[in-house]
Amino acid sequence: MNVSLPVLDRVEAGDREEFREAVLAGLSRTPRAIPPKFLYDARGSELFDAICELPEYYLTRTETGILADCTPELARLAGPGCALVEFGSGSSVKTRLLLDAMPNLAAYVPIDISRHHLDATAARLRRDYPGLRVEPVCADYMALEALPADVNGAPRLGFFPGSTIGNLEPHEATAFLRRARTLLGDRGAMVLGVDLRKVPQRLHDAYNDSAGVTAAFTLNLLRRMNRELDATFDLARFAHDAFYNPLEGRIEIYFRSLAVQSVAVAGRIFTFAEGERVHTEYSYKYDDAGIAALAKSAGFTIDRTWTDPARLFAVVYLETAP
Ligand SMILES: C[S@@+](CC[C@H](N)C(=O)[O-])C[C@H]1O[C@@H](n2cnc3c(N)ncnc32)[C@H](O)[C@@H]1O
Structure with missing residues (x-):
């Protein structure tokens, strides 16, 4: 049988x-x-x-504060009608700041390896944002080959917050960003959350x-x-x-x-x-030179960097280098 x-x-x-x-x-x-x-x-x-x-975990609070301040400018840079693609989306809590500031998104694509958490998060987002197309992808973002077909055509804004880039060794971080650049396409941009070097x-x-x-x-x-x-x-x-x-x-x-x-x-x-x-x-943990070198190694240019007053954390807007 x-x-x-x-x-x-x-x-x-x-x-x-x-x-x-x-x-x-x-x-x-x-x-x-x-x-x-x-x-x-x-x-x-x-x-x-x-x-x-x-x-003790200043990272989330600090990044959320930066995002709360910079999302209007970020939304303006990204423009209307793009698909928001989040790598390692977890509970997509900070994402809500972007979703609120960008009401005309073509879709939101949360990508995460943690299947049950991803499904539960997608269900909550569909409930809270009934007009938003939510397209969860359960995958390893280091090996993802393609995005869902129905986001084809829309410009893509990548989102990689939470200092998750810091979990990657430098050569992996470059490989990840190169892959993301390909997935996001020539009109794509990327918002990256990076924890900065500080008192040990x-x-x-x-x-x-x-x-x-x-x-x-x-x-x-x-x-x-x-x-x-x-x-x-x-x-x-x-x-x-x-x-x-x-x-x-x-x-x-x-x-x-x-x-x-x-x-x-x-x-x-x-x-x-x-x-x-x-x-x-x-x-x-990165400093400005490290962030610049990382962006360059993957074919991105830094368009804008926002930090908190104490410079604990940085949110960086990357565009694909011509
Ligand atoms: C540090 S947490 C950040 C969560 C959220 N983005 C935030 O800022 O609070 C890392 C997230 O990435 C996911 N993750 C870790 N490695 C991954 C991989 N190789 N592929 C896809 N998701 C991964 C984890 O399941 C987790 O949700």
């Missing part, structure tokens, strides 16, 4: 296989590392939303909050491996480890083993030394 699975189930089976392969490869190499996109299962996305509310203590506090939400976000990856890959991580025997590396200009995040221990993952045994770290995420 030929039993065909519903589309969603087939996709999720594929997601799980990709997760299994990435984890087994990441734990088999030295130093160990698991790609950051796997932090965002449904619970990870909820925890990220909670991080955005933390007093401020950065350290943002990724080591006193309520332990960022730690829960990191350790949720172990929970996900236990649930999806039959792993046997004891969360009490691992810790979140985040610090600023001034030479590289980045926050580095790991989970660290608190003892010598062996853990089963997808039928294989991995032994961790006491103090051994497994890398989960970077968050690169």
Whole structure:
């Protein structure tokens, strides 16, 4: 009998296989590392939303304040009738500032890897913006080949807020922006949210909050491996480890083993030394020269940069270089 699975189930089976392969490869190499996109299962996305509310996590508040001030100008630069394409859209909260300032959008295309969160967000947006065409795409934005066909014809405005660009290593950030430039087309533009270099203590506090939400976000990856890959991580025997590396200009995040221990993952045994770290995420911090070099490396020119008075964060309007 030929039993065909519903589309969603087939996709999720594929997601799980990709997760299994990435984890087994990441734990088999030295130093160990698991790609950051796997932090965002449904619970990870909820925890990220909670991080955005933390007093120490100045990024969301600051970027939202900048956007609240600059959206009228941004809407004027983009012009009417464009399709807004958001990469790593999460809960699309800041996006609402753009949606409110740009009532004549051809469509809104939120792209995110976190399927359930994306579906729930799209449903909320359709309810709150009944006149808006919402076209969610569940995909890895590092590998996306095309946008939905029905946004063809409209100029495209990309949106990549949240300092998500900082999670990419410099060569990945260039590759991402080049891909985005192709997807957005010759008339396309891009709004980028970038966290700026600052006093290390401020950065350290943002990724080591006193309520332990960022730690829960990191350790949720172990929970996900236990649930999806039959792993046997004891969360009490691992810790979140985040610090600023001034030479590289980045926050580095790991989970660290608190003892010598062996853990089963997808039928294989991995032994961790006491103090051994497994890398989960970077968050690169940029200065003006770094932003300019990044834009240039991907064929964009910087049209406008907005910052908060303390210069904690920057929102940059990029246009495709002729
Ligand atoms: C740092 S959060 C930012 C969320 C939101 N844009 C904001 O500014 O608050 C990163 C978002 O990107 C998504 N994401 C991470 N890696 C991704 C990838 N490779 N492809 C697509 N989405 C990804 C996550 O699921 C998450 O929603």
